[in-house]
Amino acid sequence: KTDAGADLVTAEAFTLSPGENKTIETGTAIDLPEGYVGLIVSRSGLGSKGIRVRNSVGVIDPEYKSDMKVSLENVSKVPHRFEVGDRIAQLLIVPIATPKFVNGRGPWPKEERGGFGSTGVA
Helix, strand or coil: CCCCCEEEECCCCEEECCCCEEEEECCCCCCCCCCEEEEEECCHHHHCCCEEECCCCEEECCCCCCCCEEEEEECCCCCEEECCCCEEEEEEEEECCCCCCCCCCCCCCCCCCCCCCCCCCC
16 A cells, blocks of 8 residues: 555466567556556566566556556567466556646747757766
């Protein structure tokens, strides 16, 4: 009850071969309230074996009401077998801000930091 993430399990048995990626059904859906997002992240135990969530973090928006799927990839050199009910990822529920976006640069002064990906510090 105090864990940050909820385990997501596989609803199907499968083997993930080295270099393979596969989208897996969890058999689980969630009804997120407005103002929250579900983040699907790798489990550290699987990560240490070379199994990870393929896109680093999966995003579940409040409007999504279907089965949550997890895209896994095997970056190890050995196949990994999963059985129904095996834990494959974690779901974090996080509050989000929903700012108002404007078209163009907005009324703010020109950025002083040096541009995309730069803090201006070498």
